[in-house]
Amino acid sequence: MNIFRFAGDMTHLISILVLLLKIYATKSCSGISLKTQELYAIVFVARYLDLFTDFISVYNTVMKLVFIGCSLAIVWCMRLHRVVRRTYNKDVDTFRHYFLVLGCFLLALFVHEKFTFQEVLWAFSIYLEAVAILPQLVLLQRSGNVDNLTVQYVFFLGAYRAFYILNWIYRYLTEPHFGRWIASVAGLVQTALYADFFYYYFISWKNNAKLQLPA
Amino acid sequence: EPETEAHDEL
Numbered sequence: 001m002n003i004f005r006f007a008g009d010m011t012h013l014i015s016i017l018v019l020l021l022k023i024y025a026t027k028s029c030s031g032i033s034l035k036t037q038e039l040y041a042i043v044f045v046a047r048y049l050d051l052f053t054d055f056i057s058v059y060n061t062v063m064k065l066v067f068i069g070c071s072l073a074i075v076w077c078m079r080l081h082r083v084v085r086r087t088y089n090k091d092v093d094t095f096r097h098y099f100l101v102l103g104c105f106l107l108a109l110f111v112h113e114k115f116t117f118q119e120v121l122w123a124f125s126i127y128l129e130a131v132a133i134l135p136q137l138v139l140l141q142r143s144g145n146v147d148n149l150t151v152q153y154v155f156f157l158g159a160y161r162a163f164y165i166l167n168w169i170y171r172y173l174t175e176p177h178f179g180r181w182i183a184s185v186a187g188l189v190q191t192a193l194y195a196d197f198f199y200y201y202f203i204s205w206k207n208n209a210k211l212q213l214p215a
Numbered sequence: 216e217p218e219t220e221a222h223d224e225l
């Protein structure tokens with residue numbers, strides 16, 4: 001494992017911890033898209049079915065369990081927690097995420113490494129992860145006034161994607177048979193979705209001002 | 216046909 005991959009995993013973990021902290025500390029999930037969180041829960045469950053069949057390392061296994069556990073906990077909080085669920089911005093979180101699920105599943109049926117149950121689900125999870133942030137970005141843009149922890153959450157998620165791209169470049173240059181084209185192309189698409197957010201993030205950082213997304 | 220590598224990333 002190279003330093004970029006590790007940095008990517010850590011920023012991914014931090015993003016999830018920031019989100020859990022926000023929900024726990026403020027008892028509020030305002031500004032957070034339940035649609036995006038549900039998509040991530042589907043992504044993790046679909047991808048990490050290999051927990052039952054393949055063992056890579058203790059690190060991988062623990063991280064997979066943490067990701068599945070945290071994503072399910074977040075969805076549970078937003079849907080069922082007595083206090084937290086009342087703070088959910090249902091009216092602005094209207095992205096029709098089922099279309100994303102359907103589209104990604106159809107794509108995975110046709111574009112995959114191997115036509116097996118697990119490989120198709122793996123490709124599906126890669127495609128779905130690439131677009132899962134969309135409802136969150138739409139919600140950020142619509143609600144205008146975004147709290148700091150939500151901004152940090154999206155920032156760390158974006159940083160995770162950026163580090164993974166560096167990781168793939170590094171692996172491509174150093175490993176003779178590294179060719180993970182499905183993951184790399186989907187990863188590039190996913191990172192591109194953050195470009196706009198990052199642009200405004202850095203402007204607000206430079207001006208030492210609160211992040212404002214244009215309507 | 217080459218065997219699919221195990222997915223070693225998260």
